[in-house]
Amino acid sequence: xxxxxxxxxxxxxxxxxxxxLAKVYxxxxxxxxxxxxxxxxxxxxxxxxxxxxxxxxxxxSPTYTxxxxxxxxxxxxxxxxxxxLHSDLDVINTGIQDYFDxxxxxxxxxxxxxxxxxxxxxxxISINYYCNLKQYRQVIIQSGSDLGQKIIDTMxxxxxxxxxxxx
Numbered sequence: 001x002x003x004x005x006x007x008x009x010x011x012x013x014x015x016x017x018x019x020x021l022a023k024v025y026x027x028x029x030x031x032x033x034x035x036x037x038x039x040x041x042x043x044x045x046x047x048x049x050x051x052x053x054x055x056x057x058x059x060x061s062p063t064y065t066x067x068x069x070x071x072x073x074x075x076x077x078x079x080x081x082x083x084x085l086h087s088d089l090d091v092i093n094t095g096i097q098d099y100f101d102x103x104x105x106x107x108x109x110x111x112x113x114x115x116x117x118x119x120x121x122x123x124x125i126s127i128n129y130y131c132n133l134k135q136y137r138q139v140i141i142q143s144g145s146d147l148g149q150k151i152i153d154t155m156x157x158x159x160x161x162x163x164x165x166x167x
Contacts, residue, residue, distance in 0.1 A: 003166045004156060006139040007130055014041045014127075014137065018048025020159035021123075024151045029076065029104040031119055033111045033144075036127035038083075041137055042109045045125070046079050049107060053077065061109070066094050076104040083110040088117040122148035 008014055021032070034042040047059035053072035062068045062081040070077040078099050085091060099106060100119050111118055121144040130136035141156075143149035156163060 001142055001167075004141040004152060005164045005166055006141070006161050008041075008137045008139055010135055011041070011044055014044045014139075015048035015051070016159065017139065017161070018045040018050075019052040020048075020155050020161075021045075021151070022049040022052035023158065024154045025075070026147065026150065028102045028147070029106070030122040030147055030151060031106045031108065031144075032123045032125060033121040034107060034109045034125050034127070035111070037129070040127045040129060042127060043079075043081075045127070046107050046109075050077065050079070067096060067099075078104060078106045079109075080106060081109040082112060082115065085110075086112065086114065088115055091115050091117050120144050123151055124148075 006017070008017065034045065036042055043059060043061040050059055050070060050072065053070075053075065055070060055072055059079070060068070062079055063083050066081060066085070068079040070079070076099070078096070080096060082091070085094070091097070097117065108118070111121070124142050124144055126140040128138045130138040141152055143152050
């Protein structure tokens, strides 16, 4: 599976990545898994995504609320944070399975392998600090579906990001 590796130099580029991801829409919802350490920029990416669709408010990480819901540009968006959850039962208790449909877009922070109830992602984004430099991020993007590959191809083309492909 191909991985697309980007190096982002600041918060504005992470916002731009989220904005670009939101602009790629094919009439159906999709699922994005967001992996990375605490404070690395997962919610910043989500903020860029939401702003692209017209949300002007402050975007909090849903660490304590678990799920934040938005209806923007005729799309259902769920920003989810599973940092504090550890099992399928924890996930079921959130009621999120009600949102696993083809019309909703889910941005899921901290998906865990032991959560087998989660649907497969269309796009997987892993964010890491780059070379121990606090402001730089290495972002690795890979697809989990044909739709995900289509989203990634379009996102990288319209976003004009510099990237490297790893196989």
